[in-house]
Amino acid sequence: MAILDVKKAGDPVLKEICQPVERVDKKIRQLLDDMAETMYAKDGVGLAAPQVGESLRVVVMDCQDDHGLLELVNPVITHREGSAIDTEGCLSVPDIYGEVERAERVKVEFLNRRGKKQRLSATGLLARCIQHELDHLDGQLFIDIAKSLHRGKQE
Ligand code: NI
Numbered sequence: 001m002a003i004l005d006v007k008k009a010g011d012p013v014l015k016e017i018c019q020p021v022e023r024v025d026k027k028i029r030q031l032l033d034d035m036a037e038t039m040y041a042k043d044g045v046g047l048a049a050p051q052v053g054e055s056l057r058v059v060v061m062d063c064q065d066d067h068g069l070l071e072l073v074n075p076v077i078t079h080r081e082g083s084a085i086d087t088e089g090c091l092s093v094p095d096i097y098g099e100v101e102r103a104e105r106v107k108v109e110f111l112n113r114r115g116k117k118q119r120l121s122a123t124g125l126l127a128r129c130i131q132h133e134l135d136h137l138d139g140q141l142f143i144d145i146a147k148s149l150h151r152g153k154q155e
Helices: 026-041 124-137
Strands: 046-048 058-061 070-081 084-088 096-102 105-111 117-123 148-151
Touching (some): 026 046, 026 058, 058 124, 070 124, 096 124, 117 124
Antiparallel strands (some): 070 105, 084 096
């Protein structure tokens, strides 16, 4: 495992449309492991592959709930419901926070680290995290869609 360098806003890799993973192999599992280690080392709740310079549809998350570590390969949101506004931050945009409107509930389909298709329903912080991380796979940062931005966690 290795802690990877996290790319910051302005790096072109963060604006790319990421490629789907063709085969969930050892290399992808290594990427998942390194991304999880990087996320935990930097106290993040989620990390997308372009944030570590890999333009692939791979995400890790841990919202410190019952799901624990989630590893999503080729994730697709299949259902969105409701809306909620809350504060977000991002390891690629240090010290900046913003209010972002997201769906309140989502369903997502993805491949796990064994290449097996999985489905997950999420609400609250996990639903928000899924939407934030999946946006990274399409080159979108939360600062692109935030209703307001501020420095530090408090307004
Ligand atoms: Ni982010």
